[in-house]
Amino acid sequence: MKFAYLAIAILSILLIVGCSQQQTFEIFFDAKMEKMHSGEDGYSYKLVQKEFNVVHQDDALAVFKENNARGEQIFIAYFEKEDNQWLWRQTRGAEWDSPVKVNWSSMNQAPFIYSGAISDNSIAEVYAGDEPAKIIDVEEGKRFWYAISPTEDVKVMMVKKDGTKEIVEEIDYE
Numbered sequence: 001m002k003f004a005y006l007a008i009a010i011l012s013i014l015l016i017v018g019c020s021q022q023q024t025f026e027i028f029f030d031a032k033m034e035k036m037h038s039g040e041d042g043y044s045y046k047l048v049q050k051e052f053n054v055v056h057q058d059d060a061l062a063v064f065k066e067n068n069a070r071g072e073q074i075f076i077a078y079f080e081k082e083d084n085q086w087l088w089r090q091t092r093g094a095e096w097d098s099p100v101k102v103n104w105s106s107m108n109q110a111p112f113i114y115s116g117a118i119s120d121n122s123i124a125e126v127y128a129g130d131e132p133a134k135i136i137d138v139e140e141g142k143r144f145w146y147a148i149s150p151t152e153d154v155k156v157m158m159v160k161k162d163g164t165k166e167i168v169e170e171i172d173y174e
Helices: 002-021 025-036
Strands: 044-052 059-068 071-082 085-094 102-106 112-118 123-128 134-139 142-149 156-160 165-168
Touching: 025 044, 025 059, 025 085, 044 134, 059 142, 071 112, 071 142, 085 102, 085 112, 112 123, 123 142
Parallel strands: none
Antiparallel strands: 044 059, 059 071, 071 085, 102 112, 112 142, 123 156, 134 142, 156 165
């Protein structure tokens, strides 16, 4: 009986120590954002959505809004956890004030994440190749979509509520 209590005590201590050493995603994200934008006047951000284990175990996606010198923008970022530390791997962004109704971009290394802003309420679905996108309602009249594809350079198609389909060209930000 004493052995059982000792084993439980040791396991509890190991669990507490292990958990206290792990960095939570939110703490990592907030610290990174504060460091990247330290001293910027009028800068703010808001984490809109996070998703874990999206491509493999110990990875994450974060969708976040920024108000910065360029105005309001929305971004998606991909993260991986190595040795109990989060690493920021890739980021892409979009703007709702773009002259096109759907604009998108893709990450140029695996995982290939396609994403974009939607300001057209008639759009019901978006596909990156064969992959259906997740569409997030960010705020009134502003949505954001993303899809993870195993393939680079796929066509992006939007489907409107009336059933019409349209291939949408990637926005060239350069």
